[in-house]
Amino acid sequence: MAREGALVAVHYARNEQAAQETVELIEKDGGRAFPVHAELGIPDDIDQLFRGLEAGLKQHTGQTTLDILVNNAAETSTGTAPEEVSAEEFDKLLAVNTKAPFFITQRALELIPDGGRIINISSGLTRVANPSQIVYSMTKGALEQLTLHLARHLAPRQITVNTVAPGVTDNGNAIFKIPEVREQMSQLSAFKRIGEPEEVADAIAFLATDQARWITGTTLDATGGSLLG
Structure with a gap:
């Protein structure tokens, strides 16, 4: 940006x-x-x-004036079976991943001019089943619904609203330093490697440009072709 x-x-x-x-x-x-x-x-x-x-x-x-809003902040879970999810964990993920982006966007609309950009960061987990990440995936699915409905609502103001859905991306977490884990994660992508932050950032930056003015209400897959078959 x-x-x-x-x-x-x-x-x-x-x-x-x-x-x-x-x-x-x-x-x-x-x-x-x-x-x-x-x-x-x-x-x-x-x-x-x-x-x-x-x-x-x-x-x-x-x-x-706020021309571009990127809803990127999120809490992730360490992986909990559905039977073991606590109300505290559920509420925490929902508060940060779903409630916060909704009310941040609501407040930001007072500052965003006509022709502005809103970009929500979801996850490739919304289109595959991973029971240990059920709550996280639910919160990100809700974010994609926020994109869909706001895109329709804000179209008269020429404000585009889109989602970027990253896959496994090396965010500096210690887990990415474990060779066997990296190898396992790499197999999810069609390119057989782990994504880099810059590759997701480029997709986000594109949606913020004038070149993307005719794109709204959509989810841009930035998973490196994960789980294509």
């Missing part, structure tokens, strides 16, 4: 150092960015997020 000229608001929940490093990397590359802190899924989360966002936008641009 920054390479394409966007001022990027880097949201973080707990890892301030990582957010600051991201901002510094963007600035080192000639881009513009600022961090925004807000823990999602707790009281006052949306207000806190937008206080920081609007302050940062005003500082850097003199106004609070």
